[in-house]
Amino acid sequence: MKLRFSRKQLGIPYAVFLVCFVAAPLLVVLYYAFTNGEGRFTVQNFANFFTSPNTIGTLCYSLAVAVAATFCCVVIAYPTAYILARSNLRRKTVLLVLFIAPMWINFTLRVAALKEVLTVLEGNLAYHPFLNTVLGMTYDFLPFMILPLYTTLEKLDDSYLEAAADLGADGVVTFLKVTLPLSMPGLISGVTMVFLPSMTNYVILDMLYNSTYIMGSLIGSYFNAYDWHSGSMISIVLLAIIFVITWATNGFGEEETSRGAIL
Amino acid sequence: MTDKRQRTRAIFSHGRACFAAAVAALTVCCLCTPQLSAEAAQKGAGEQTVTLRVCNWEEYIDEGGWDEDEVISLDDADIFGESALVKEFEEWYYETYGVRVAVEYSTFGTNEELYSQMNLGNVYDMVCPSDYMIMKLMKEGKLEPLSEEFFDGSDARNYYVRGVSPYIRDVFEENEIDGKAWADYAAGYMWGITGIVYNPEEVSKEEASTWSILTNDRFYRQVTVKDNVRDAYFPTLAILNRELLTDDAFRNRADYGEQLAAVMNDTAPETIQAAEEKLREIRGNVYSFETDSGKADMVTGKVLANTQWSGDAVYTMDQAEEDDFYLCWAVPRECTNLWFDGWVLLKDGIGADTAKKHAAEAFINFLSKPENAVRNMYYIGYTSAIAGGEDGLVFDYLNWCYGAGEDESDTIAYPVGYFFSGDNGDEAYVVTAPAEQAGRQLAAQYPSWEDLARSAVMNYFDDAGNAAINQMWINIRCFRLDMMSGGQWAAVAAGGVLLAVTVCCFALKKAEKGKGLPCRIP
Numbered sequence: 001m002k003l004r005f006s007r008k009q010l011g012i013p014y015a016v017f018l019v020c021f022v023a024a025p026l027l028v029v030l031y032y033a034f035t036n037g038e039g040r041f042t043v044q045n046f047a048n049f050f051t052s053p054n055t056i057g058t059l060c061y062s063l064a065v066a067v068a069a070t071f072c073c074v075v076i077a078y079p080t081a082y083i084l085a086r087s088n089l090r091r092k093t094v095l096l097v098l099f100i101a102p103m104w105i106n107f108t109l110r111v112a113a114l115k116e117v118l119t120v121l122e123g124n125l126a127y128h129p130f131l132n133t134v135l136g137m138t139y140d141f142l143p144f145m146i147l148p149l150y151t152t153l154e155k156l157d158d159s160y161l162e163a164a165a166d167l168g169a170d171g172v173v174t175f176l177k178v179t180l181p182l183s184m185p186g187l188i189s190g191v192t193m194v195f196l197p198s199m200t201n202y203v204i205l206d207m208l209y210n211s212t213y214i215m216g217s218l219i220g221s222y223f224n225a226y227d228w229h230s231g232s233m234i235s236i237v238l239l240a241i242i243f244v245i246t247w248a249t250n251g252f253g254e255e256e257t258s259r260g261a262i263l
Numbered sequence: 264m265t266d267k268r269q270r271t272r273a274i275f276s277h278g279r280a281c282f283a284a285a286v287a288a289l290t291v292c293c294l295c296t297p298q299l300s301a302e303a304a305q306k307g308a309g310e311q312t313v314t315l316r317v318c319n320w321e322e323y324i325d326e327g328g329w330d331e332d333e334v335i336s337l338d339d340a341d342i343f344g345e346s347a348l349v350k351e352f353e354e355w356y357y358e359t360y361g362v363r364v365a366v367e368y369s370t371f372g373t374n375e376e377l378y379s380q381m382n383l384g385n386v387y388d389m390v391c392p393s394d395y396m397i398m399k400l401m402k403e404g405k406l407e408p409l410s411e412e413f414f415d416g417s418d419a420r421n422y423y424v425r426g427v428s429p430y431i432r433d434v435f436e437e438n439e440i441d442g443k444a445w446a447d448y449a450a451g452y453m454w455g456i457t458g459i460v461y462n463p464e465e466v467s468k469e470e471a472s473t474w475s476i477l478t479n480d481r482f483y484r485q486v487t488v489k490d491n492v493r494d495a496y497f498p499t500l501a502i503l504n505r506e507l508l509t510d511d512a513f514r515n516r517a518d519y520g521e522q523l524a525a526v527m528n529d530t531a532p533e534t535i536q537a538a539e540e541k542l543r544e545i546r547g548n549v550y551s552f553e554t555d556s557g558k559a560d561m562v563t564g565k566v567l568a569n570t571q572w573s574g575d576a577v578y579t580m581d582q583a584e585e586d587d588f589y590l591c592w593a594v595p596r597e598c599t600n601l602w603f604d605g606w607v608l609l610k611d612g613i614g615a616d617t618a619k620k621h622a623a624e625a626f627i628n629f630l631s632k633p634e635n636a637v638r639n640m641y642y643i644g645y646t647s648a649i650a651g652g653e654d655g656l657v658f659d660y661l662n663w664c665y666g667a668g669e670d671e672s673d674t675i676a677y678p679v680g681y682f683f684s685g686d687n688g689d690e691a692y693v694v695t696a697p698a699e700q701a702g703r704q705l706a707a708q709y710p711s712w713e714d715l716a717r718s719a720v721m722n723y724f725d726d727a728g729n730a731a732i733n734q735m736w737i738n739i740r741c742f743r744l745d746m747m748s749g750g751q752w753a754a755v756a757a758g759g760v761l762l763a764v765t766v767c768c769f770a771l772k773k774a775e776k777g778k779g780l781p782c783r784i785p
Contacts, residue, residue, distance in 0.1 A: 053743045053744065055741075057741050057743040057744050060742070124485070124550070126550045206490075206554070211490075211552045211740060212741070213742070221737055222737075224733075225730070226378075226379075
């Protein structure tokens with residue numbers, strides 16, 4: 001007997017999964033964010049977020065870390081991905097694997113190794129906590145930037161570049177007007193994958209002895225102090241910020257892709 | 264590889280043998296002892312299994328599997344951890360009481376995590392939190408009192424009451440919450456104090472014997488402190504009250520103990536305010552706040568001193584010794600934090616189930632059996648609350664660990680009578696140890712009576728006090744815009760302008776291109 005499922009039936013497991021593990025937890029977080037200790041509705045937590053110098057300061061600090069880490073990642077990853085994708089290196093895959101391989105090692109181990117290297121270089125890690133954090137994030141998230149960039153650059157059709165050359169564009173102009181716009185989707189997905197986690201990944205921060213909180217640690221500290229309401233509100237606001245950033249970059253990305261299609 | 268497999272098999276067959284022996288023993292017991300057979304019959308002739316849900320700290324019980332060269336050879340017995348204590352308890356309970364018990368063992372990482380787990384609907388029958396969490400649970404009425412039978416010293420199987428250290432027993436009886444002694448609800452498991460592990464090559468004993476080392480600029484960025492508010496608040500209060508705490512007049516007061524406890528448990532708003540400033544100063548001076556990395560950082564020499572719980576201090580010094588690196592232990596002269604972890608039964612889990620309560624109390628007793636206490640101490644490095652009573656095993660173990668060899672000349676007599684018999688002058692309980700041990704592992708594992716004289720238990724703070732110190736902690740850890748210097752603001756402004764210019768250029772070019780595009784494409 002053959003088993004036949006309609007599309008609807010096949011969708012049931014996904015629907016159940018989405019409801020149980022995405023919608024329900026979010027609702028719980030929302031509930032805590034907008035209630036106080038007695039379980040009554042309140043917007044006090046929301047107001048606290050924007051009036052407390054702690055949350056605002058931490059938000060700025062996290063943004064600074066994220067911007068710096070993303071910038072470093074782009075600066076390192078773009079040339080790497082470009083060279084890997086565009087050149088005729090014989091052992092291209094081996095090189096790519098070398099860059100991606102760290103991803104297969106547990107990240108705490110990697111950061112622990114980085115810690116030792118930095119200690120040798122700096123003598124005392126505690127002198128430059130911000131720098132260490134940015135280095136740690138860059139080191140840890142670099143493969144997430146290289147991979148999408150490599151994939152888009154690899155797919156780039158050579159005829160565009162030849163056309164640009166035929167029309168008299170030199171290398172710089174070709175790169176700025178053809179390669180860069182066409183690789184935007186990869187760049188954007190890389191940026192989202194690096195920027196957002198580096199705002200919240202406090203394990204790296206902890207391991208590199210930066211005792212300043214970023215958003216992730218701030219949420220954790222509220223939960224540790226049994227203040228689930230403030231913690232949830234911070235998560236919700238952070239979610240909103242992340243949503244806006246993703247939406248903005250996505251809009252940007254789509255526009256770029258369509259322009260690429262026109263080209 | 265082969266070795267390992269063989270050992271696994273050996274353990275397995277051993278387990279089967281035990282099982283067979285247990286069945287045989289049960290049969291015999293049923294036939295011979297009316298009391299036991301009655302007990303067994305009551306439980307449906309051993310058919311019914313009691314499930315015991317236990318939640319303990321991570322790595323806080325002997326899990327067996329010791330290497331063969333790890334046998335502890337004492338005068339009276341060889342001690343060896345072959346299989347996990349939890350498994351052995353299940354066997355022991357069946358052999359002793361004829362009832363099957365299945366232990367569902369889980370772990371937690373912090374007291375707060377345990378409390379959250381319990382509030383999230385995880386039901387446990389017994390847990391092992393620290394002093395202040397026991398107080399909190401007692402206050403909230405969540406604990407089931409220990410039964411009278413548990414304290415019946417005439418029963419040879421009541422290892423806890425027969426073996427608990429008189430010192431620990433007294434502390435548990437003297438400390439009360441709402442007029443009820445801790446001892447009614449909690450049984451001590453591990454205990455210790457806080458102090459400072461230091462590298463004697465760089466730090467003098469004098470410098471390490473004070474909490475002020477945290478603000479000592481000679482060790483700028485070379486000392487670590489614990490990353491949780493309670494363990495950071497205690498030294499801060501000690502630094503703030505330094506003059507009072509080291510004043511002889513204060514020391515000699517009749518009510519010194521209570522006064523000290525009051526000072527170290529002060530959560531008045533102005534105290535917290537002062538502590539916040541002091542902690543900020545500490546933060547500016549220390550290497551980092553650490554949760555667990557402090558031990559490794561001491562051993563690798565990244566830091567010169569760190570505040571530590573006595574059990575972890577022992578571990579750190581042991582680890583360093585393996586690398587031929589020499590670390591010492593000092594107890595600050597201001598005061599030290601006396602802490603405990605203890606077993607408590609939970610009302611939620613136990614309810615009216617007497618069989619379960621019996622099994623839970625038997626579990627405490629099993630862990631308090633002197634050889635099991637020694638195994639736990641060896642395995643986790645902390646100090647058990649069990650002295651062994653008439654059984655000399657724990658003291659033998661102490662001698663085995665720290666006793667001086669016969670050829671050693673530079674030795675000291677280190678009295679630990681307060682712990683074993685309640686009288687520190689008791690000559691039966693004096694360890695002859697190498698002189699250096701007075702400032703090393705021995706002094707950390709069994710603090711001297713002088714160190715304990717200036718110890719204070721840190722209580723559970725009320726909700727307002729708790730919220731205030733948590734807020735203070737967050738204030739210290741967060742970055743604030745007003746902390747930025749003029750140069751930093753300038754850098755940020757420059758970055759912002761640069762970004763804005765780039766975006767504008769980009770947008771302008773795009774607008775131009777957009778206009779030009781239709782003309783170019785045809």
